[in-house]
Amino acid sequence: MSMFGRRKIKKVAEKEHIISKEVPFAVEEAYKSLRTNLIFSLPEESSKVIEVTSSLQKEGKSVTAINLAISLSKNGAKVILLDCDLRLPTVARKLRIEQKPGLTNLLFGMNKMHEVINHHISGVDVIPAGDLPPNPSEVLGSQNMKTAIDHLAQHYDYVILDTPPVGVVSDAVILSKYTSGVMLVVRTGRTTLENVKDAVDTLKLANANVLGFVMTDADEKKQYYDKYGYSYKQKKG
Numbered sequence: 001m002s003m004f005g006r007r008k009i010k011k012v013a014e015k016e017h018i019i020s021k022e023v024p025f026a027v028e029e030a031y032k033s034l035r036t037n038l039i040f041s042l043p044e045e046s047s048k049v050i051e052v053t054s055s056l057q058k059e060g061k062s063v064t065a066i067n068l069a070i071s072l073s074k075n076g077a078k079v080i081l082l083d084c085d086l087r088l089p090t091v092a093r094k095l096r097i098e099q100k101p102g103l104t105n106l107l108f109g110m111n112k113m114h115e116v117i118n119h120h121i122s123g124v125d126v127i128p129a130g131d132l133p134p135n136p137s138e139v140l141g142s143q144n145m146k147t148a149i150d151h152l153a154q155h156y157d158y159v160i161l162d163t164p165p166v167g168v169v170s171d172a173v174i175l176s177k178y179t180s181g182v183m184l185v186v187r188t189g190r191t192t193l194e195n196v197k198d199a200v201d202t203l204k205l206a207n208a209n210v211l212g213f214v215m216t217d218a219d220e221k222k223q224y225y226d227k228y229g230y231s232y233k234q235k236k237g
Helices: 011-015 025-041 061-074 091-095 103-107 136-140 143-155 171-176 193-205 224-228
Strands: 049-054 079-083 125-127 158-162 181-187 210-216
Touching (some): 025 061, 025 210, 049 171, 061 091, 061 158, 061 181, 079 091, 079 143, 103 143, 171 193, 193 210
Parallel strands (some): 049 181, 079 125, 079 158, 181 210
């Protein structure tokens, strides 16, 4: 079984560095490695809708989703990032853009697609969360959500979805049916093997294609793979 993203996101990434000219070299290189492994893990005919989630909160999933999108864009791909965390959205704040209008405003027909897309300086198009609804799961599982993702998949090389943690709410599982694959972010010193197994089992029950794992806040001097008993694995088709 091949490894998915052999290089780890080092501790410096925990400072929430967003890829730019000022970002430490090690952070950008780690995401380049992740980008390469992701590209090779997806079939050519895939629509390349990628969900980034985690098992718990505060594992670095949103920063991972943002930097993966930027890294793919730097490689020449046309990329759009959707903040699908309609409970605790952070993409707009991290990228210093307005949170609304956004995804929910589009889904409820309050705004048109072009009105909710932000053309970020990084080269990535971004749809922030928008106004937060009282029923996130129902909104994300709606036909309007599927229609929006299908439309974006026709116009972008990659559609990246930043979703809530699997172990907290059902939103990520609901969205997995619209994706080519799911990337699970785990954090050194926080995520346990039990957390990972529970998250993977939950996703597999929904027939999600778990592409692999991304380890954040890692120390390259230590062998966390052996300690936690998991690795970046690519699922065989």
